[in-house]
Amino acid sequence: MNTDAVIEVDGVVTRFGSQTVHDGLSLQIRRGELVALIGGSGSGKSVLLREILGLQQPTAGTVRLLGTDMWNAPEHELAATRRRFGMMFQEGALFSSLDVAGNVATPLLEHTDTPPELLPRLVNLRLTLAGLDAEVGAKLPSQLSGGMKKRAALARALALEPEVLFLDEPTSGLDPITARAFDALLDFLNRDLGLTVLMVTHDLDTLLSIARRIVVLGRGKVLADGSADEVMAVDDAWIKSYFSSRHTVQSATVPGSADGT
């Protein structure tokens, strides 16, 4: 098994009827990277994410996640792989019938043999890792604000000590202060806990502060791939206008990782 490449997308083609979303798209992400996926509306960012996760089948091409071919592997291998990554959905997708602690405990109860006396502590650790107070565990998802929902969803995604973390628009709908705190949180998870992070985002501050690598999708292909500076240097009308929508963000500081959030 190639331990270096965590995500391998090879020649993926996606068509919806006559509309081609991906036209032979290839991408590799190595262990420990923090990658942001950007692109205009309809460029297939979320679709690509769903294809990598095994939720939606590409028309052609292969997707390998942690060495598993997500569309040809036997079910038991897929089940084992699913325990090794976490996904945070855009609206959280918390189970509305369970309180927050119940949401976080669900994967632990289903897939691990955690001693019952340690379980509440472990749930609380996940909540504090996601930047929530342990008291939030007793609340129902409907009682949470948007930012807290996202953090609770992150706590659930982190429950099984994932090696790879996927996030769909982690900072959308958050106020700038909360959004920057979320960035710092992701930076900390990536640096201090060694998680590989792949996120779909449109937040320029996120891109320019914590994303070590930016992948730009467009016209069914990868238009640009590299650090913020490298991507901005690419001569493409969409990329130019995207980054020129804000000029002053280059000086944004990378939040310190030693102090956590």
Add this chain to the structure above:
Amino acid sequence: MAEAQRSCWIEEHDGEVVLHLGGAWRLAALRELSRQLGGPGGALQAVTSHALPAAVDGAALQHIDTAAALLLLDALADAGADPQQVALRRFDARHERVLEVVRSRFADTAVAPPRLALTLPGRVGKTVADGAELMLGHVEFFGRTITEIGRALLRPRELRVHELFAQLGQVGVNAIPVVALVTFLIGVVMAYMLGLQAEKYGANIFVVDGVALGMAREFSPLIVATIMAGRSGAAFTAQLGTMKLTEEIDAIRTLGLSPAQVLVLPRVLALVLTLPLLVFVGDVAGLAGAMLMANATLDIPPQAFIDRLQVALSPRHYVIGIGKAPVFALFIAVIGCRMGMSVSRDTRSIGINTTSTVVQGIVAVILLDAIFAVIFQELGL
């Protein structure tokens, strides 16, 4: 090699107790680690209170994740050591960082005492109070709906004709097949059961009296209303509940429109207008079923059945049956809409409210039918 298999062991150097860690400390092995650490015969069981481990040595550690780090700190705390004071020695930098991350949050993971659950009298009281609140809400909503109907009658121009016709189609026309099928079968069964008894007395022809009276006055309205409580009442709750959740109802309000007028009124009117018609469909289908059965098993040809029907079924019974329908419809529709409008912010409550609508609708129909029976009895109808 046995040394490498062990996850933890105690060593003493110069009178200092040191806990050594080895192997891979992972979430998947949590129970085994917990056993080796604090279980019977575990490393920390051997430690006495005056010789607590002052340091943890991680030289042999291959991997540690946050869950396993939490287990280690928790076990140290259980043994009486202060996790914040224990020194970390010879750890790989990455492992030490994971431990420090968990250690800095260790105090925050303390488990709050469980909240007190309601006692039995408390739960009974809460159920009664919730039920009373629900009924009060229904009464208020009912009043507002009646007001809206009155307003629509005074100013028919404000009625949403397009929406009303869409609902008439969904609630009425689309329900004809299921209503006809069910009442037809009830007619068949009734004729058969009555026939079994009537045949003994040679009173075959009176089966027509029984079926006609029973169907027109009781069974058709009751069964059709029950079907509609399940079909349309549930649909109203699910539709309005989803719209509530996606903030469509708020959008209607902010556009200066009234949800009562745009959403509730067309649904209530559609059901009130169509239920009597569906009851008529039920009457006809039920009698047709009975006629078929009478012809097959009781030697009553259709012509004789119809002739007897003219005598047996006085318009009074038919009108009473049809007349109950709008009242049933009003209750079913108001309950369905109100339960939809009172969906709270989570998806779960759509399911809860939809179930509740069907139960309340059916109970309301049967309760009303009983009240009607008593009233008509007193009036001698």
